[in-house]
Amino acid sequence: MKKSVFIGALTAAGLAAGFASAGTLEDVQAAGSLKCGVTTGLVGFAAPDANGEWEGFDVSVCRAVAAAVLGDGTAVEFVPTTGQTRFTALASGEIDLLARNTTWTFSRDVDLKFTFVGVNYYDGQGFMVRKDLGVSSATELDGATVCIQTGTTTELNLADYFKSNNMSYEPVPIETNAEAQQQYLAGACDVYTTDASGLAATRATFEDADAHVLLPEIISKEPLGPLVRHGDDQWADIARWTLNALITAEEIGVTSANLEEMAKGTNNPEINRLLGTEGDLGGMLGLDAEWAKRAIAVGGNYGEIYAANIGEGTPIALARGLNAQWTQGGLIYSPPFR
Amino acid sequence: MSDKSFVRTEMLGEQAPPLTEVGIVKWMRANLFSSVSNSILTLIGIYAIYYLASHLVPWFWYSIWNAGSLSECREIREAAYGDVPSACFAVITERWNQLLFGFYPQHLYWRPVLAFVLLFVALAPVLFNNLPRKMFIFSAIYPFLLVWLIWGGTIWGPMAVAAGFVVGWYAAKILGDRFGAIAAVGGGILAAIIWWMFLAGPIAGGLSSVLPIGIEAVTSKDLGGFMLSVIIGVTGIALSLPIGILLALGRQSNLFFIKSICVGFIEFIRGVPLITLLFTASLLLNYFLPPGTNFDIVLRVIIMVTLFAAAYMAEVIRGGLAALPRGQYEAADALGLDYWKAQQLIIMPQALKISIPGIVNTFIGLFKDTVLVVFIGLLDPLGLTGAIRATTEWNGIYWELFVFVGFLFFICCFSMSRYSMYLEQKLRTDHR
Numbered sequence: 111m112k113k114s115v116f117i118g119a120l121t122a123a124g125l126a127a128g129f130a131s132a133g134t135l136e137d138v139q140a141a142g143s144l145k146c147g148v149t150t151g152l153v154g155f156a157a158p159d160a161n162g163e164w165e166g167f168d169v170s171v172c173r174a175v176a177a178a179v180l181g182d183g184t185a186v187e188f189v190p191t192t193g194q195t196r197f198t199a200l201a202s203g204e205i206d207l208l209a210r211n212t213t214w215t216f217s218r219d220v221d222l223k224f225t226f227v228g229v230n231y232y233d234g235q236g237f238m239v240r241k242d243l244g245v246s247s248a249t250e251l252d253g254a255t256v257c258i259q260t261g262t263t264t265e266l267n268l269a270d271y272f273k274s275n276n277m278s279y280e281p282v283p284i285e286t287n288a289e290a291q292q293q294y295l296a297g298a299c300d301v302y303t304t305d306a307s308g309l310a311a312t313r314a315t316f317e318d319a320d321a322h323v324l325l326p327e328i329i330s331k332e333p334l335g336p337l338v339r340h341g342d343d344q345w346a347d348i349a350r351w352t353l354n355a356l357i358t359a360e361e362i363g364v365t366s367a368n369l370e371e372m373a374k375g376t377n378n379p380e381i382n383r384l385l386g387t388e389g390d391l392g393g394m395l396g397l398d399a400e401w402a403k404r405a406i407a408v409g410g411n412y413g414e415i416y417a418a419n420i421g422e423g424t425p426i427a428l429a430r431g432l433n434a435q436w437t438q439g440g441l442i443y444s445p446p447f448r
Numbered sequence: 449m450s451d452k453s454f455v456r457t458e459m460l461g462e463q464a465p466p467l468t469e470v471g472i473v474k475w476m477r478a479n480l481f482s483s484v485s486n487s488i489l490t491l492i493g494i495y496a497i498y499y500l501a502s503h504l505v506p507w508f509w510y511s512i513w514n515a516g517s518l519s520e521c522r523e524i525r526e527a528a529y530g531d532v533p534s535a536c537f538a539v540i541t542e543r544w545n546q547l548l549f550g551f552y553p554q555h556l557y558w559r560p561v562l563a564f565v566l567l568f569v570a571l572a573p574v575l576f577n578n579l580p581r582k583m584f585i586f587s588a589i590y591p592f593l594l595v596w597l598i599w600g601g602t603i604w605g606p607m608a609v610a611a612g613f614v615v616g617w618y619a620a621k622i623l624g625d626r627f628g629a630i631a632a633v634g635g636g637i638l639a640a641i642i643w644w645m646f647l648a649g650p651i652a653g654g655l656s657s658v659l660p661i662g663i664e665a666v667t668s669k670d671l672g673g674f675m676l677s678v679i680i681g682v683t684g685i686a687l688s689l690p691i692g693i694l695l696a697l698g699r700q701s702n703l704f705f706i707k708s709i710c711v712g713f714i715e716f717i718r719g720v721p722l723i724t725l726l727f728t729a730s731l732l733l734n735y736f737l738p739p740g741t742n743f744d745i746v747l748r749v750i751i752m753v754t755l756f757a758a759a760y761m762a763e764v765i766r767g768g769l770a771a772l773p774r775g776q777y778e779a780a781d782a783l784g785l786d787y788w789k790a791q792q793l794i795i796m797p798q799a800l801k802i803s804i805p806g807i808v809n810t811f812i813g814l815f816k817d818t819v820l821v822v823f824i825g826l827l828d829p830l831g832l833t834g835a836i837r838a839t840t841e842w843n844g845i846y847w848e849l850f851v852f853v854g855f856l857f858f859i860c861c862f863s864m865s866r867y868s869m870y871l872e873q874k875l876r877t878d879h880r
Contacts, residue, residue, distance in 0.1 A: 150825055151838025158835050160542055162551035162670075187669060190825045190835070195731060199825075202734030288837050292846055315844025317522060425519070425840045 134206050134338070134345035135179065135396055143185045146172035147205035150190040152287075153311040154420040154428075155211050164188045167419040168209040171230055171336050171353060174405040175207060178352045178397060183408035193262070197222055200339060207349055209336040211305075213263060223340040227350035230335050230412075232432040232441050234328035235267050236306035238313060241321050243300060248327035252277040257290050257299035259283075264304055267330040287312065305332055311426045348395055355402040357444040358384055359411035361435050366410035373403050384447045391447060412442065503533065511535035516542070517841035539842050540852050546836070547852065550672015550827055556600075556664060560675050563597040566590060567682065575867065591686070598679065601665035602656035608648040616640030668746040672827035674856050679746070681815040681860075684753040688814065689807070691754065692761025697791065699766060710762070717759035723820055725752045730824035749821055757814040764810055768803035769795065801875050808868035812861045829853040 138144050148156040148168055156166040164172075169188070177183040189205050200208045201223070211233070212218070214226040239245050248271075258265050260283045272279050282299040284290045291312055294302040302309065306328060313319050336353065338346050359365070362381055364372055373385045382388035386399030395401065409415045413435075420428045434440025467473055480490040510529050515521040521536035540547070549557060570590035573583040592606040620636030627635075656662065671679065698710030717725075729748040737743055772795065780790035800807070822831040833849040836842050 149838070150822075150827070150831055151835035153838050153840055153843045157838035157840075158546075158551065159839060160546065161554075162546065189669070190827060190831070192823060192825050194727070194823070195825050198731040198734065202731070204734055286834065288834065288846055291844060311840075311843060314840075315518065425843075 134342045135348065138179055138206055142180065143187045144172065144176040144179065144207065145187045145189055145205045146176070147189050147191045147196055147199050147208040147210055148172065149210045150192055152211060152308075154307070154424065154426045156188075156209075165419070167231065167415060168211060168336075170409045170415040170419065171209040172207060173408045174356055175349055175352045177408045178355075178401040178405040179348060181404055183404075197224070200224065200337065203339075206345070207336055207338055211334045212337060214333045214335050214337075215263075218337075224337045225340055225343075225346045226335050226337045227346055228335050228353045229333040229441075230353060231307070231333075233305045233307050233332035233334055234432075235264050235303060235330040235332065236309050236328050237325040238294070238302045238309045238322055239300060239325060241323050245325065248325045248329070249275060249277075251279065251301060253279065254301050255280040255282055255299040257282045257284050257293050257302045259287070259290065259304060260285065262304075263330070263332075268303055271329045291315065307420065307426070307428055310428050311420075314425045314427060344396055348397065351395060352402070352405050354444040355384060355405050355447070356412040356415065357435075357442055358447055359402075359406045360413040360442075361437065361444065364406060364411060366407060366414060369403065369406055373400075380447055507533045507535050511537050513537050513541050518844050535848050535851075536845060537848055537852075539836065539845050539848055543832075543836050543842075544852075546673060547829055547832055547849075547856075548674045550676060550832065551670040552666060552672070552675065553664075553670065556666065559597045559600070559663075563594050564678070566593065566597075591683075594679075596663075598671070599666055599668070600663045602652065602660065602662035604652040604655040604659075604661070608652035608655075609644065611651075612640045612643045612648060615643045668744050671746055673832055674829050674853075676746070676821070676826065676828050677815070677818040677857075678860075680750055680753055680818045680821070683750050684757050684814050684818075685811050687754045688757035688761045688810075691758035692765055693796070695758060695762035696765035696769060699762065700769060714759045714762050717756055718763070722753070722756050722817055723823060725756055726820060726824050728752070745824075745826065749824070749826065753814065753818065756817075757810060760810050760813075761807065764803050764806035765799060767806060768799035768801075771802050772798055804868055804872055804875070808864055812864055815860060815864075816857060829856065 146169075148164060148166075151157045152166070152168075154166055155168045156164060158164050164186075172186050172188070173183040176186045189199060191199050191205070191208070191210055196208055196210050196212065197218075199205050208224075209230075211231065213233075214229065218224055219226055237248050237251070239251075245251065251272075256268065256279045258268055258281050265281075268279070268281075279301075282293060284293055287304065287308060290302055290304070293299055294312075295316070302312070304312075306324065309324055313322050313324065316322060336349055338349055358380075362378065362384070364381060364384065369385075372381055373387065375387045376382060379388060383391055385403045386392055386401070390399065392399040392401045409418065416430070416433065417423055420426045422429060430438070430440060432441050434442060436443040464470075468477060481487040510525065510532050511534060512521050512524050515524055515536065515538035518536060518539075521534075521538050525532070525534045525536075545554065545557070549560060552560060567590070569583070570587040573579045573581065573587055589610075592610045596603055596606045616636040616639050619639030620632040623635035624632030695710050695714055698706045699714065701707045701710070726749060729752045730745060733743065733748060776794055776798065777790070780794045785793065819828050819830045821828050822834075825831070827835060830853060833853060836849060837845060
């Protein structure tokens with residue numbers, strides 16, 4: 111059966127190639143499910159639960175887009191990708207959307223030919239040390255042994271930071287976050303450095319979390335966001351404005367609790383435009399009027415998704431910080447729905 | 449004189465041997481402390497055992513099997529035992545089905561379990577030759593049954609593929625009667641390929657619309673865990689042996705064309721790490737295939753793993769062939785046997801027997817190599833340990849998952865190794 115499918119597919123190569131250029135939106139609607147690339151597992155951002163249901167902060171983006179496009183937040187085919195496979199998977203069309211805490215950088219955007227549709231989490235590289243080391247600032251880390259994941263941007267950032275501060279360090283290369291936890295706890299290194307969100311999640315798992323501190327310095331900018339392939343602007347717009355809809359919903363006070371009520375019409379024109387009771391924003395995207403309402407209905411607005419997955423009520427307990435709305439002193443800012 | 453006896457008149461009773469020459473003391477003196485260096489090594493060994501046991505025994509002894517998360521595990525331990533090292537096997541209790549079956553739908557677990565049990569029924573006639581030969585019929589059906597049970601869907605798909613073999617066989621038979629052996633082989637393969645390419649799909653589709661016999665379909669992305677390892681491992685093992693035999697024979701062939709193809713294939717595959725082949729299967733192929741092609745990832749991996757193992761198998765069997773004295777080949781020629789008869793009756797039985805340890809070695813290596821699929825994002829047992837650790841409940845758990853996965857692999861690999869020893873014992877015909 112499989113063999114015949116394969117050979118049949120090979121012979122129909124030209125036909126299929128013509129079909130695929132019809133546009134990602136049509137492809138997704140024809141398939142009835144969104145193929146969304148996620149990590150193979152990152153605490154708070156994407157992980158399967160005991161029933162195999164994926165959940166997490168990045169997963170919510172996938173579900174919101176699926177709800178906007180297909181009307182069903184569960185119509186997502188999650189494709190676990192590793193750091194090595196993620197870009198090829200997106201470029202080759204194996205996935206339609208990559209929501210895998212990927213840092214928006216110049217070369218990824220321009221050279222690898224992807225379109226980042228926004229930022230759903232502003233991260234940055236931080237340091238964690240044992241409290242009894244008596245260190246209160248990263249500038250005091252001269253000569254320290256540092257656990258660092260190899261082949262990541264964090265490795266390069268670390269080298270830059272120590273060099274520019276005229277300090278030396280001894281790297282302890284490690285492969286995964288789980289391995290780093292073991293090495294750090296076993297005392298193989300004084301310092302563990304990775305994205306601050308990852309450090310907070312790691313620290314939360316320690317038995318004596320209070321014996322470890324995160325240093326105040328953040329040494330890099332890591333804007334994480336979902337991305338799509340170059341060349342299909344309609345699809346990029348859908349992903350971008352779905353994310354913006356979640357952000358705007360928080361800003362103007364639309365939550366999963368009051369969504370139904372607000373969708374009946376309010377005297378705030380922006381809410382009406384967002385939820386489709388006024389204007390035709392959905393039609394411009396190639397979707398129906400209630401696309402944003404469905405996206406918000408899946409997991410609530412940006413703030414609710416944040417609180418449910420990585421916020422202060424969860425064991426990871428990440429404060430909003432940079433990821434607060436711009437009205438609250440953060441960087442989360444959506445262009446207006448107009 | 450009689451009162452001056454200096455010759456003992458009665459025998460002394462038997463005495464117990466000196467303490468140093470009996471029982472545990474003698475054994476220890478002979479085996480553990482026979483010299484200074486041995487004594488030192490013994491003491492070091494005892495300390496090493498004590499050191500490991502003092503860490504591992506409490507860890508296992510105080511292990512906790514019922515909790516909802518790592519922190520809950522710690523609370524239970526704190527309440528029950530205080531501050532002691534303790535394994536939190538509750539993660540296995542909660543997630544064992546995921547480690548075994550991946551995301552396979554829970555109400556369909558009976559299907560992989562049934563397929564696993566039937567695997568042994570299918571293997572039995574191959575493994576033990578005192579069983580009725582008719583069981584081979586089931587062994588031949590089993591691969592198609594396996595695909596149907598695991599992936600589900602209509603029954604006509606696997607049947608149409610199976611029918612391809614029948615078509616090929618009949619074509620070979622008809623052509624063979626008229627035009628000879630070479631035409632039979634070529635025609636048979638061609639007929640089967642034509643069937644699979646052009647006829648199997650439509651016929652299976654037509655039959656399933658007329659007579660929809662089928663079970664709930666499961667997609668490859670739901671396969672995972674130990675089941676995925678077993679599927680990849682068993683298919684790879686089953687396919688690599690025959691392909692390996694053909695490659696080994698091809699490498700010894702006098703026909704330049706066949707020989708160069710076989711040598712080229714074997715040397716290429718052996719010169720490339722398995723992980724690059726897997727990356728090719730998962731990433732590079734996507735660029736060559738037209739966008740939107742849905743060429744099953746598990747099938748791609750199985751093909752790559754099979755090719756990889758087949759190349760190694762070919763060299764193992766070539767070792768067996770090389771160990772046969774030249775006289776065996778000449779004896780076969782002298783009896784007037786043709787090439788295939790000679791291979792079947794004289795060469796292969798001896799060469800394969802010699803190669804058993806190497807063959808099983810390759811099997812075990814192949815089975816363990818299946819965990820490399822974690823690097824292309826398939827959730828095999830090791831991939832799932834990462835995914836499980838990524839949930840907020842179980843983040844921070846480490847060894848417990850590895851211990852469980854290692855235990856599963858040990859059972860499989862150890863049984864394979866024991867079976868190969870049994871087989872060597874049974875087939876021993878020499879008088880060394």
